[in-house]
Amino acid sequence: MSEQRSIACITGASGGQGRVAVEKFVAEGYRVVAADLLPEAVERVRDEIVARVPDADILAIGLDQSSEESLREAAARVREWGGRIDALLLFAGVVQRDGVPLLSMSTEEWDRVQGVNLRGVFLACRELAPLIPAHAGGSIVTISSWWGQSGHPFYSAYCSSKAGVISLTQCLAAELADAGIRVNSVAPGNIDTEMHRAALRGEAEERGISFDEMRDIEWGKIPLKTAGPPSSIVEAAFWLASERSAYVTGATIDVNGGVKMR
């Protein structure tokens, strides 16, 4: 029975969006590989979900998306556990530690951000996409950012890494179309996860104002006046992974509360 269920492989699975994605794919009947840099955190995510959904079938694994070796090991474990991947969702990502002018950016920080966000997406696709069978409805979903659709001062490593993800998504979509495997991206705006809250905290500190004041300033710039819930991204990612989007490939879907219109 379990062999007939589709398999989703989700990186960044203990993060704000990734854990909601694990819940969603489990609820939709998928077996799920939940992978994250933090193995204990992703095991907690698995245990919490299994406590609520006893027939959930989740393989929790530690995985460093920036490491070729780690991805190869993960691919071997997934192959052994499930034999295939139907939906590959790459949520793992990091933001810069601070806003820094490009002319003062350290090579180490540049490489760290690019290593997870862009090189890591390349490596994850190269090592894990071969587990997606041809002509069986397979789908890859990357997570880019509205900051990859335009440049923003002091965040050149992050913005350029996410711009690269959008381009990589299009290149891979063109390459895998003949195998019937679709590749798309979701470009989040401000999403209410620890990543967003940490950025608000940092900016508030720099300006000497409270977190609430900083949040009100940033959210006030969004036409829909709030940061999105993680589920807003996960719903778009699920749609892109499902056959309902069967004619969509190479696309980047905006889910951002209209922030690009500000």
Ligand SMILES: NC(=O)c1ccc[n+]([C@@H]2O[C@H](COP(=O)([O-])OP(=O)(O)OC[C@H]3O[C@@H](n4cnc5c(N)ncnc54)[C@H](O)[C@@H]3O)[C@@H](O)[C@H]2O)c1
């Ligand atoms: N939250 C936002 O406002 C926002 C906006 C635009 C884009 N995004 C993107 O959405 C994605 C999900 O972010 P989130 O909001 O859930 O943030 P988050 O910080 O809550 O989650 C990120 C997850 O990625 C994991 N991770 C980090 N480095 C890793 C590595 N080397 N290997 C494997 N896992 C690693 C972290 O452990 C964490 O669980 C990221 O790619 C992020 O860049 C977020």
